[in-house]
Amino acid sequence: EVQLVQSGAEVKKPGESLKISCKGSGYSFTSYWIGWVRQMPGKGLEWMGIIYPGDSDTRYSPSFQGQVTISADKSISTAYLQWSSLKASDTAMYYCARPVHYGSEYYFDYWGQGTLVTVSS
Amino acid sequence: SSELTQDPAVSVALGQTVRITCQGDSLRSYYASWYQQKPGQAPVLVIYGKNNRPSGIPDRFSGSSSGNTASLTITGAQAEDEADYYCNSRDSSGNHADVVFGGGTKLTVL
Numbered sequence: 001e002v003q004l005v006q007s008g009a010e011v012k013k014p015g016e017s018l019k020i021s022c023k024g025s026g027y028s029f030t031s032y033w034i035g036w037v038r039q040m041p042g043k044g045l046e047w048m049g050i051i052y053p054g055d056s057d058t059r060y061s062p063s064f065q066g067q068v069t070i071s072a073d074k075s076i077s078t079a080y081l082q083w084s085s086l087k088a089s090d091t092a093m094y095y096c097a098r099p100v101h102y103g104s105e106y107y108f109d110y111w112g113q114g115t116l117v118t119v120s121s
Numbered sequence: 122s123s124e125l126t127q128d129p130a131v132s133v134a135l136g137q138t139v140r141i142t143c144q145g146d147s148l149r150s151y152y153a154s155w156y157q158q159k160p161g162q163a164p165v166l167v168i169y170g171k172n173n174r175p176s177g178i179p180d181r182f183s184g185s186s187s188g189n190t191a192s193l194t195i196t197g198a199q200a201e202d203e204a205d206y207y208c209n210s211r212d213s214s215g216n217h218a219d220v221v222f223g224g225g226t227k228l229t230v231l
Contacts, residue, residue, distance in 0.1 A: 035220070045156075045164065045207050045222040061220070095163055099220070106211035106220070107154030107169035114163050 002026040004034075004096050004112035011118045012086050019082035020115045022096030029077035030054035033099050035108065036070060036081050040092045050099065051079055086119045093117075125153075125208050125223035132229040133198045141193045141226045143208030153191035153208045155184060158225075164207065168193055195228075203230045 007021040022034060035050040049060035053072040060070070072079040079096060094115050097108040125145040133139035143153050152171060156164035166175050168184035181196045191210075195202055206226045212219030 037222075044205075044225040045158075045209075047220040047222060050220070097164075100169075101211070102170075104151050105154075105170040106151050107166060107209065108156070108164075109166055109169075109175065111163045111165070 002098070002110045004098065004110055006094075006096060006112040006115045009116040009118070011120070013121055014088055014119055015085050016119075017082070017084050018086055018117065019080050020094060020117065022079045022081075022112050024077045024079070024098070027098075030074050033101075034072065034079040035097050035099050036068075036079075037095045037097055038064075038092045039095065039114075045095075048081070048094075053077075053079065086117075088119050088121075090117060091119045125210060125221050127206075127208060127223040127226045129224065130227045130229065132231055133195070134231050135200060136197055138194065138196045139198055139228065141195075141206050141228065143191045143193075143223045144189055145210065145221070145223075146189055147210045147212050147221065148186060148189050148191050151210045151212075152186060153184070153210050155182075155191075155193045156207045156209065157202075158205045158207065159203075167206075198228075198230050200230050203228055 003025045005023045030053050033050050033052050036048040038046045047061050048064045049070050051058045051070045051072050053074045058070050069082045096112040098110045155168040157167045158164040167178050167182050172184045183194045185192045208223040
């Protein structure tokens with residue numbers, strides 16, 4: 001069974017750093033991209049970026065380039081999303097998801113349960 | 122990058138049929154995928170490709186596409202279908218960074 005299991009909720013202060021994780025299981029972790037999606041309180045889904053754990057090829061949405069860092073450790077089948085200096089506006093739910101690309105089809109077939117990040121002084 | 126436009130809210134009477142639409146230039150090159158999100162839960166894929174349902178998704182959910190518009194149809198809406206629905210596609214540029222979600226449609230079942 002394919003599963004993406006994310007790390008637990010975090011409460012941080014502005015300016016602090018943070019790294020959240022997404023552990024894949026039940027499939028070949030190095031053969032699929034893993035993406036990150038933000039959902040701010042009461043808002044819609046926003047695409048952040050993606051990584052291919054097989055070779056660490058990483059792409060970012062222009063909206064998030066330079067704001068976050070996506071990485072992966074294939075030895076433990078885990079992808080990461082990190083911030084060097086959090087802002088209150090980073091308060092959101094963050095989801096990892098596995099994209100599938102086949103011809104003209106592009107979809108996210110599995111999602112993590114989400115990690116709630118709260119940034120408040 | 123492309124944008125996908127959805128109506129913010131739609132309502133349907135219990136047991137009736139409802140169509141949720143998604144418009145965007147990228148849909149001329151890529152099929153839309155559709156996700157259901159209930160409060161406090163992660164999104165769940167309900168339709169992908171031309172009209173495919175993942176295992177466990179009821180057959181009252183179906184998808185279609187014409188030009189730059191994709192549609193999710195629920196035939197015989199049930200109370201448990203009340204949720205937010207998001208469409209998604211990849212930009213025709215083919216860049217993994219150019220993935221886009223619609224703004225979401227809140228479906229109310231009356």
